[in-house]
Amino acid sequence: MNNMTNNRKSEGLMRNFLWAAFIFLLGQTHLCAETTDKDSAEVVNQEIYDPLESYNRFMFDVNWGIDKVLFRPISEVYGIVPSPLRKGVRNFLTNLKSPVTLVNDLLQLDGMKAGQTVVRTMINTTIGIGGLFDVATDMGLDYHGSDFGETLTGIGVPSGPYLIIPILGPTTPRDLTGLTADIIINPVNWVLWNNDLDWLWYTRDGVEMLDRRTEARGFTDEIEKAIDPYSRVRSLYWQTRVSTDEEDSPKPTESEFNDESF
Amino acid sequence: MKKIHQNQQKVSLMMSHFKIILGFLFLVSTQMHAADEVKQLTPEEKFVSDLGNKIITLIRSTDDMNQKKEHFRTLLVQNFDMKSIGKFVLSRYWKQATEQQKTEFLKLFEQNMVDTYTSQFDSYKDETMKVHGSRKDEADGAVWVNAKVQGSAREPVNIRWKLYNKGGQFKVYDIHVNEVSMCITHRSEYASILGAHGGKLDGLIMSLRENKAARKNN
Numbered sequence: 001m002n003n004m005t006n007n008r009k010s011e012g013l014m015r016n017f018l019w020a021a022f023i024f025l026l027g028q029t030h031l032c033a034e035t036t037d038k039d040s041a042e043v044v045n046q047e048i049y050d051p052l053e054s055y056n057r058f059m060f061d062v063n064w065g066i067d068k069v070l071f072r073p074i075s076e077v078y079g080i081v082p083s084p085l086r087k088g089v090r091n092f093l094t095n096l097k098s099p100v101t102l103v104n105d106l107l108q109l110d111g112m113k114a115g116q117t118v119v120r121t122m123i124n125t126t127i128g129i130g131g132l133f134d135v136a137t138d139m140g141l142d143y144h145g146s147d148f149g150e151t152l153t154g155i156g157v158p159s160g161p162y163l164i165i166p167i168l169g170p171t172t173p174r175d176l177t178g179l180t181a182d183i184i185i186n187p188v189n190w191v192l193w194n195n196d197l198d199w200l201w202y203t204r205d206g207v208e209m210l211d212r213r214t215e216a217r218g219f220t221d222e223i224e225k226a227i228d229p230y231s232r233v234r235s236l237y238w239q240t241r242v243s244t245d246e247e248d249s250p251k252p253t254e255s256e257f258n259d260e261s262f
Numbered sequence: 263m264k265k266i267h268q269n270q271q272k273v274s275l276m277m278s279h280f281k282i283i284l285g286f287l288f289l290v291s292t293q294m295h296a297a298d299e300v301k302q303l304t305p306e307e308k309f310v311s312d313l314g315n316k317i318i319t320l321i322r323s324t325d326d327m328n329q330k331k332e333h334f335r336t337l338l339v340q341n342f343d344m345k346s347i348g349k350f351v352l353s354r355y356w357k358q359a360t361e362q363q364k365t366e367f368l369k370l371f372e373q374n375m376v377d378t379y380t381s382q383f384d385s386y387k388d389e390t391m392k393v394h395g396s397r398k399d400e401a402d403g404a405v406w407v408n409a410k411v412q413g414s415a416r417e418p419v420n421i422r423w424k425l426y427n428k429g430g431q432f433k434v435y436d437i438h439v440n441e442v443s444m445c446i447t448h449r450s451e452y453a454s455i456l457g458a459h460g461g462k463l464d465g466l467i468m469s470l471r472e473n474k475a476a477r478k479n480n
Contacts, residue, residue: 048450083415142418215416218385225381227374227473231454232447239442249436249445250350251402252343252426 048238050162059164060230066167067213067220075214086211088132093208094143095124095131100186104146108154116141148185149178149241159242162234170237307393309432310407310423313341314391321383330383335376343426343433344372351449355456355463363463370470371448377477389413391421403427404435 050056078086098121105114120136120143128135137143152174153159160173171179183189192201226232303311320333338344348368349356359367389411396407404424411419422438436445452466459465 137418218382222378222381225377225473225477226451227469228451228454228458231451235447235450236442238450239446240440243446249424249443250343250346251404251435252346252428 047243048162048234049159050234052161052163056162056164056234057230059166060169060233063164063167063169064229071209071213072217072220075210075217078210078214079217086214089207090211090215091124091128091134092131093204093211094134095121095128096188096204097186099188100182101144101146103185104148104151104182107148107151108146110146113144113146116144117146147178148181149175152178153242162238170233172242175241303393304396306405306425306432307396307407309425310396310409311391311393313337313434314393314409314411318386318389318391321386321389327380327383331376331380334380335372338372338375341432341434343428343435344368346433346435347371347445347448350445351452352463353449353453355461355466359463363467366467367463367470370467370474373474374448374470377474381477387413387415389416 098117102114102117102121105117120141123136123139123141124131124134127133134143157174159175163171163173163176165171165176189201192198223229223232316337317334320330320337323330323333325333345368348364348371351371352359352367356364390413391409391411393407393409396405398405404426407423407425409421409423411421420438420440423434424436424438425432425434436443438444455466455469456463459469
């Protein structure tokens with residue numbers, strides 16, 4: 001009984017949150033349209049939509065500070081664990097998330113990917129001993145992730161503005177909605193929730209964050225040395241999660257083939 | 263009791279199906295690997311494969327960091343079209359720049375690339391790069407070569423190299439690492455710095471100079 005009220009409560013909460021995110025998102029779409037009308041010569045970074053830059057920069061610094069005193073030291077400790085062991089943990093957590101990947105593969109109408117997810121999960125759960133070993137990749141069946149943020153992108157939902165949120169960092173209203181949806185559609189979460197195993201839920205998410213942070217050590221060290229770490233991270237995020245114009249890159253002009261002077 | 267027995271039968275039937283699927287997959291994947299090895303590389307693919315191997319050899323060498331940096335700079339200048347990349351990175355600011363600013367910027371940009379990429383050398387150990395296919399963009403003659411970097415310590419990384427044949431020689435114009443473009447990343451960061459300096463190229467040049475000095479002291 002208690003479980004049921006809890007469930008209803010959390011569902012209500014999630015629904016409210018989703019609505020808030022959706023309304024926020026709708027509110028942003030006309031802003032998107034406005035910026036494209038602006039004189040494009042004035043906007044060098046026209047592909048990145050960041051109207052909340054001053055707030056974002058502030059939150060970026062806050063997160064960076066928290067990371068420095070809390071997450072980075074913890075990840076240094078976790079880094080002492082031999083990397084094959086850490087890889088096993090990572091494989092296990094990735095395998096555990098495959099229902100979410102499968103649902104999104106299907107929502108994206110990608111039968112090929114859905115099939116890969118099913119076969120990968122079958123192989124890794126059995127031969128890979130509960131997912132600890134990624135045998136499927138060794139067989140040539142590579143991993144891919146699918147999330148609800150991508151599903152929303154696929155049906156044409158606009159990203160909304162770039163947003164830095166506390167602790168979790170860079171996102172957009174679209175990805176934030178996707179993240180919430182992925183939590184809701186994960187059957188593993190239903191099992192944990194219905195059996196009062198919240199502590200397992202937190203442990204799993206905690207270990208996953210810790211592992212990601214530990215893997216990103218070299219990367220964050222380099223980011224820190226960049227001239228403008230904020231815009232470096234923003235560009236990386238935007239290119240992986242929002243921008244679709246991947247052919248935008250340098251090319252030689254006709255004259256360049258002949259003319260070598262400046 | 264009967265039901266349990268039926269279920270057991272079902273499970274064992276499922277398992278045998280499963281074994282057949284697994285066996286089939288294993289066969290397919292080994293065949294795929296075999297096909298990979300027999301296939302001849304195109305000239306573009308060979309260029310990327312050679313360049314990748316040169317960089318990996320450099321990363322693994324026992325030279326000190328300064329020697330590695332100079333060696334990497336040589337590879338960069340020889341194989342990348344640094345002027346076109348610099349021009350792209352500055353976008354509209356390139357046209358407004360004086361000849362002196364362009365020269366100064368290109369020199370510092372090259373240094374920034376060298377610093378950025380060599381600083382990550384230490385995180386590589388037993389990585390190898392394998393080229394698997396390429397695609398020609400018929401519209402503008404660019405060739406995209408697909409490669410994958412694999413090592414025991416990290417997740418596989420996909421790298422796509424964008425090449426043009428410039429006067430009979432291949433030149434790299436961009437690399438996409440897991441769908442992140444090197445050139446767009448630099449352009450985006452520099453645009454932000456230029457914005458903070460009121461669009462003045464000298465402001466960016468100053469920032470690049472400061473960054474170069476700061477990295478040297480580390």
